[in-house]
Amino acid sequence: MLDEFDLIARIKARLSRADPRVRVGIGDDAAILAPIARGIATSVDTAVDGVHFDRRWLTFEDIGWRSYAAALSDLAAMNARPISGLLSLVLPPDLEDVSVLSIADGVAEAGDAFGAPVIGGNISSGRELSITSVVLGEEGERTTLRSGARVGDGVFVTGLVGAAALGQKLLAKHAPIDVFAARWRRPRPRFDLARAVASVATSAIDVSDGLAQDLGHICEASAVGALVEIDLLPVDPAAAEAARSIGEDASMLALGGGEDYELLFTASEAPPPDVATRIGSIVRGRGVRVLDRNGEEVAIALAGHRHRAGGSGA
Amino acid sequence: MLDEFDLIARIKARLSRADPRVRVGIGDDAAILAPIARGIATSVDTAVDGVHFDRRWLTFEDIGWRSYAAALSDLAAMNARPISGLLSLVLPPDLEDVSVLSIADGVAEAGDAFGAPVIGGNISSGRELSITSVVLGEEGERTTLRSGARVGDGVFVTGLVGAAALGQKLLAKHAPIDVFAARWRRPRPRFDLARAVASVATSAIDVSDGLAQDLGHICEASAVGALVEIDLLPVDPAAAEAARSIGEDASMLALGGGEDYELLFTASEAPPPDVATRIGSIVRGRGVRVLDRNGEEVAIALAGHRHRAGGSGA
Numbered sequence: 001m002l003d004e005f006d007l008i009a010r011i012k013a014r015l016s017r018a019d020p021r022v023r024v025g026i027g028d029d030a031a032i033l034a035p036i037a038r039g040i041a042t043s044v045d046t047a048v049d050g051v052h053f054d055r056r057w058l059t060f061e062d063i064g065w066r067s068y069a070a071a072l073s074d075l076a077a078m079n080a081r082p083i084s085g086l087l088s089l090v091l092p093p094d095l096e097d098v099s100v101l102s103i104a105d106g107v108a109e110a111g112d113a114f115g116a117p118v119i120g121g122n123i124s125s126g127r128e129l130s131i132t133s134v135v136l137g138e139e140g141e142r143t144t145l146r147s148g149a150r151v152g153d154g155v156f157v158t159g160l161v162g163a164a165a166l167g168q169k170l171l172a173k174h175a176p177i178d179v180f181a182a183r184w185r186r187p188r189p190r191f192d193l194a195r196a197v198a199s200v201a202t203s204a205i206d207v208s209d210g211l212a213q214d215l216g217h218i219c220e221a222s223a224v225g226a227l228v229e230i231d232l233l234p235v236d237p238a239a240a241e242a243a244r245s246i247g248e249d250a251s252m253l254a255l256g257g258g259e260d261y262e263l264l265f266t267a268s269e270a271p272p273p274d275v276a277t278r279i280g281s282i283v284r285g286r287g288v289r290v291l292d293r294n295g296e297e298v299a300i301a302l303a304g305h306r307h308r309a310g311g312s313g314a
Numbered sequence: 315m316l317d318e319f320d321l322i323a324r325i326k327a328r329l330s331r332a333d334p335r336v337r338v339g340i341g342d343d344a345a346i347l348a349p350i351a352r353g354i355a356t357s358v359d360t361a362v363d364g365v366h367f368d369r370r371w372l373t374f375e376d377i378g379w380r381s382y383a384a385a386l387s388d389l390a391a392m393n394a395r396p397i398s399g400l401l402s403l404v405l406p407p408d409l410e411d412v413s414v415l416s417i418a419d420g421v422a423e424a425g426d427a428f429g430a431p432v433i434g435g436n437i438s439s440g441r442e443l444s445i446t447s448v449v450l451g452e453e454g455e456r457t458t459l460r461s462g463a464r465v466g467d468g469v470f471v472t473g474l475v476g477a478a479a480l481g482q483k484l485l486a487k488h489a490p491i492d493v494f495a496a497r498w499r500r501p502r503p504r505f506d507l508a509r510a511v512a513s514v515a516t517s518a519i520d521v522s523d524g525l526a527q528d529l530g531h532i533c534e535a536s537a538v539g540a541l542v543e544i545d546l547l548p549v550d551p552a553a554a555e556a557a558r559s560i561g562e563d564a565s566m567l568a569l570g571g572g573e574d575y576e577l578l579f580t581a582s583e584a585p586p587p588d589v590a591t592r593i594g595s596i597v598r599g600r601g602v603r604v605l606d607r608n609g610e611e612v613a614i615a616l617a618g619h620r621h622r623a624g625g626s627g628a
Binding site: 023036045051119120127132 | 343344346347348350354355361362391400401434448519520535
């Protein structure tokens, strides 16, 4: 095992990037970013081994990527532009240095992909591997909160949903399909659509805990209810078929399983169809109801592994 | 046990503060700070149960305070003014809700004491309690790094050292003395002296791992060596006496035990005597050597509990 300071030096070498926005990067007591004109958006997210990720189906690079990408996705939900991040690792004694460096590589890849180099961090010993990602971004022209949904708004979601949860299910059944496994292993926050979403959205959130639960956070913050029509959910036909082959329903996986990191939002006017799909409506009352094609309410099983994890804000 | 969302609501109620610098606080996907004129200083620190703190000698409020204060101290070391912070808690299933709320209370007290309200956070389940504190601050007029020490500079430290490590030793021997226990339980970052330090310092760091190890970080970053004269260390006479009563030496505790959260710095001109005490010199070479009154080199035992913890930067 490397000496602590050698390990830090190697992690630093993997994460450091020349960036004019960074005045002081990794290696001092604090990092310093150059001034930014707008407000500063920031969020923190911790991924715990066996709770938020499963080493059986993920490489350490995947674990690094998805931890950091999940935190970045919170910036996309608010329409903030990513600038940088910090990383805090709790490392159990039996974790090999090469695994730690692979986690750093995965974080660095996600940071490069979304323009958010890691500018500082911390390593600690502990019994349980955990990865805490802090992200910093610049406020966009419009900021979308969870709290702006109004009765009569439509409910929309970007991209396709259900693929990430399906990817995980297929892996667990030893029947992986690369495209779905990748959706789960390497989520991509929708910075490409965040501005278009914010230009129409009355409220927004990212799909991390499962669409039903995430929509529930919007409803609670906005003091409204929501109706979702399950047949309107944008599910890849190939995902629907693969789900059926293992006795699952891709729409149900999207509603309960989450981790698609698409943007879920409400708006009074529809966005362009290449931005998002309408899946339901905001109504009076509280809570989220999901209706099948016969108008019958569908019960959603929430993903148990997110207990005490999601929805804690910022 | 409270429902997850009830627990979050109660934590939020304890941490939320009305603050004109905060545009969006706890409860959304990310927090948003109003623009700040200067650069943004940020750091992250994780405290792990049994590694960085010991529940036997600390209340949960103490654990919250010292975790957050330790992170804030990194801002003091750089002469950044604290603005806010984020908190990520990993909570084992057997930890009672009242304990979680007490941790939040301790964090809130430290945030109030140093002007850094918590504006966001996250809770996760896990097997091991850990507290990750993220701090955000505004760059000062002068920023002090670890890397500016020059041969010929004096080495200085603010305040009195050794009291925190002594406090812990006394607690462990069931011979607590309140004033020293408080120094260990409730460290106070030296924001009161940070500006005066930065006005003369060529390099600076806070004393978190032990004075010898922290000075070693300055030496490494600056590519210099340091000599410390043990008799010059500013030790409270009462601490010296209490240390002797349990067979310890307060100066050795300061050098190896750390957690004083004083500012350790180098400067070519001496600061006013009420700011800091000169304890040694920067010399050619590498590493820190500590000399006793006879000019003999003293071996420093490093605090073992900081393995894989300190000096990781930012």
